Amino acid sequence: xxxxxxxxxxxxxxxxxxxxxxxxxxxxxxxxxxxxxxxxxxxxxxxxxxxxxxxxxxxxxxxxxxxxxxxxxxxxxxxxxxxxxxxxxxxxxxxxxxxxxxxxxxxxxxxxxxxxxxxxxxxxxxxxxxxxxxxxxxxxxxxxxxxxxxxxxxxxxxxxxxxxxxxxxxxxxxxxxxxxxxxxxxxxxxxxxxxxxxxxxxxxxxxxxxxxxxxxxxxxxxxxxxxxxxxxxxxxxxxxxxxxxxxxxxxxxxxxxxxxxxxxxxxxxxxxxxxxxxxxxxxxxxxxxxxxxxxxxxxxxxxxxxxxxxxxxxxxxxxxxxxxxxxxxxxxxxxxxxxxxx
Amino acid sequence: xxxxxxxxxxxxxxxxxxxxxxxxxxxxxxxxxxxxxxxxxxxxxxxxxxxxxxxxxxxxxxxxxxxxxxxxxxxxxxxxxxxxxxxxxxxxxxxxxxxxxxxxxxxxxxxxxxxxxxxxxxxxxxxxxxxxxxxxxxxxxxxxxxxxxxxxxxxxxxxxxxxxxxxxxxxxxxxxxxxxxxxxxxxxxxxxxxxxxxxxxxxxxxxxxxxxxxxxxxxxxxxxxxxxxxxxxxxxxxxxxxxxxxxxxxxxxxxxxxxxxxxxxxxxxxxxxxxxxxxxxxxxxxxxxxxxxxxxxxxxxxxx
Numbered sequence: 001x002x003x004x005x006x007x008x009x010x011x012x013x014x015x016x017x018x019x020x021x022x023x024x025x026x027x028x029x030x031x032x033x034x035x036x037x038x039x040x041x042x043x044x045x046x047x048x049x050x051x052x053x054x055x056x057x058x059x060x061x062x063x064x065x066x067x068x069x070x071x072x073x074x075x076x077x078x079x080x081x082x083x084x085x086x087x088x089x090x091x092x093x094x095x096x097x098x099x100x101x102x103x104x105x106x107x108x109x110x111x112x113x114x115x116x117x118x119x120x121x122x123x124x125x126x127x128x129x130x131x132x133x134x135x136x137x138x139x140x141x142x143x144x145x146x147x148x149x150x151x152x153x154x155x156x157x158x159x160x161x162x163x164x165x166x167x168x169x170x171x172x173x174x175x176x177x178x179x180x181x182x183x184x185x186x187x188x189x190x191x192x193x194x195x196x197x198x199x200x201x202x203x204x205x206x207x208x209x210x211x212x213x214x215x216x217x218x219x220x221x222x223x224x225x226x227x228x229x230x231x232x233x234x235x236x237x238x239x240x241x242x243x244x245x246x247x248x249x250x251x252x253x254x255x256x257x258x259x260x261x262x263x264x265x266x267x268x269x270x271x272x273x274x275x276x277x278x279x280x281x282x283x284x285x286x287x288x289x290x291x292x293x294x295x296x297x298x299x300x301x302x303x304x305x306x307x308x309x310x311x312x313x314x315x316x317x318x319x320x321x322x323x324x325x326x327x328x329x330x331x332x333x334x335x336x337x338x339x340x341x342x
Numbered sequence: 343x344x345x346x347x348x349x350x351x352x353x354x355x356x357x358x359x360x361x362x363x364x365x366x367x368x369x370x371x372x373x374x375x376x377x378x379x380x381x382x383x384x385x386x387x388x389x390x391x392x393x394x395x396x397x398x399x400x401x402x403x404x405x406x407x408x409x410x411x412x413x414x415x416x417x418x419x420x421x422x423x424x425x426x427x428x429x430x431x432x433x434x435x436x437x438x439x440x441x442x443x444x445x446x447x448x449x450x451x452x453x454x455x456x457x458x459x460x461x462x463x464x465x466x467x468x469x470x471x472x473x474x475x476x477x478x479x480x481x482x483x484x485x486x487x488x489x490x491x492x493x494x495x496x497x498x499x500x501x502x503x504x505x506x507x508x509x510x511x512x513x514x515x516x517x518x519x520x521x522x523x524x525x526x527x528x529x530x531x532x533x534x535x536x537x538x539x540x541x542x543x544x545x546x547x548x549x550x551x552x553x554x555x556x557x558x559x560x561x562x563x564x565x566x567x568x569x570x571x572x573x574x575x576x577x578x579x580x581x582x583x584x585x586x587x588x589x590x591x592x593x594x595x596x597x598x599x600x601x602x603x604x605x606x607x608x609x610x611x612x613x614x615x616x617x618x619x620x621x622x623x624x625x626x627x628x629x630x631x632x633x634x635x636x637x638x639x640x641x642x643x644x645x646x
Binding site for chain 2: 009024037063069071073074076078079080082083084085086087104105108109113114115116117118119120122153154176177178209242254255256259296319
């Protein structure tokens with residue numbers, strides 16, 4: 001946390017971890033708006049199992065930052081009730097797999113209250129959900145729920161790939177009047193990167209916009225969360241062979257940046273979408289459909305998907321076999337580059 | 343109105359009038375908030391909710407009805423059994439944090455008492471001594487399953503002790519008993535003494551909904567036994583016996599009720615067809631580009 005402290009004191013922090021950037025975003029949100037509340041399992045005294053909420057209770061007190069009971073449906077039900085009372089709840093569900101017992105409240109209540117009440121009861125809730133795999137965790141501590149959540153009308157879904165994205169996207173999610181599920185890539189919590197919390201809000205990309213994190217002209221790789229870093233690594237390796245890969249960080253999984261996908265792929269004419277979630281019914285299918293609908297005439301190859309397999313998320317020892325690897329990504333890139341119409 | 347085709351499907355409250363009116367009128371509309379299910383017309387009446395807006399839900403116009411739940415202090419109609427019980431606890435947490443003296447009253451039935459969320463809600467409310475009243479209308483039947491197959495130990499109120507909160511079982515067909523119990527629970531919550539479970543023993547005299555057939559699971563004898571304890575008839579008898587109201591009063595009340603019902607009928611009939619655009623409104627505070635595109639496509643499809 002030394003990084004964020006130096007930032008708060010005005011010294012420009014150059015590199016922080018995503019965990020520190022998220023902590024700072026929560027700190028700033030709590031300081032700016034009395035209606036914001038942070039709660040969840042072990043978020044207060046412990047500071048969260050990933051320490052994202054570290055020190056917040058000390059600064060803002062037990063009324064603004066508090067520990068929830070071990071009952072996930074209650075965390076979301078509580079958030080809905082607090083929103084009805086005029087608060088802006090920022091609940092945490094400790095691990096993505098623990099969202100399953102809360103699914104009733106997420107889908108039937110949090111997502112629908114604004115619609116059900118014809119806008120009279122908006123739900124400005126930001127549900128922080130440590131997500132995805134890559135940390136050798138026990139069962140249900142590493143899931144990829146994005147296609148399930150993005151399919152629910154009324155929910156917005158977002159996942160950051162870097163400390164800067166984490167800070168800006170969390171601030172935007174908290175300020176947004178709609179419920180946002182904020183999927184934090186656990187595997188990236190401890191990676192340091194350049195960080196500047198002083199970017200004016202007017203310079204943030206709007207909600208629903210993707211970001212090209214690397215430009216290229218031969219193929220577009222589309223990813224989110226921890227897979228963005230893997231795609232960047234693949235792009236570096238491909239560059240050695242003269243292949244210029246554009247990497248598009250989708251960021252928002254609902255709403256999806258249809259225009260951004262169209263813009264990039266109509267230039268590169270080839271696309272590969274990469275995600276950790278199981279292949280069939282994954283969000284890669286949606287992205288692939290959007291590209292096919294919008295860029296059919298310019299496509300030089302069918303859109304490829306690199307994803308997890310259609311298996312339950314495996315144990316740590318098998319994790320690397322399951323997750324898309326740089327090698328699998330590069331093979332898909334090769335397939336779209338070498339594709340010839342029959 | 344359902345039989346006339348005016349209403350699609352309705353969950354009648356017949357038999358539960360005392361439980362609903364007696365509790366609903368106890369709320370302070372300036373600071374309390376009620377969380378209904380889909381069978382709380384009586385509470386809506388007691389709290390002065392716009393009844394045309396309330397019944398619009400059963401007309402199939404809008405799931406949550408057309409009334410404003412925030413202005414009415416009467417939450418949106420919620421079709422999910424036990425769905426809003428946790429919301430009352432969260433709202434009560436907000437009331438406690440802001441110190442506004444408000445109390446949440448959540449309605450649920452014997453069927454909902456089996457849902458895990460109800461147990462979670464009582465446990466949480468007990469830990470923080472939240473200002474919430476758990477108002478259980480034990481009407482004997484969750485569609486076709488009798489309460490004795492729903493509630494281990496035979497009582498919902500009895501569970502309160504284990505959560506360290508107050509629990510009372512009352513005659514839910516006695517409107518005065520209901521009023522007193524609710525006022526006591528509200529006062530206790532306002533004083534910071536925490537939640538109360540009120541189990542109002544009553545009877546669903548009608549079907550679960552207008553598409554239900556109680557003849558398949560309960561006897562006419564059973565229904566007749568409860569009809570002899572009709573909450574409206576027995577309260578009228580009591581008012582007569584104690585000389586509080588005379589025939590003149592009952593005639594006037596009946597006429598007023600008929601006038602009010604006519605006004606609601608007329609209001610519902612006047613709602614007419616709804617604009618199809620509403621399909622797309624209110625999903626988000628501001629529609630996404632994809633939703634706008636879908637709305638546009640829908641508009642074009644209506645011009646074929």
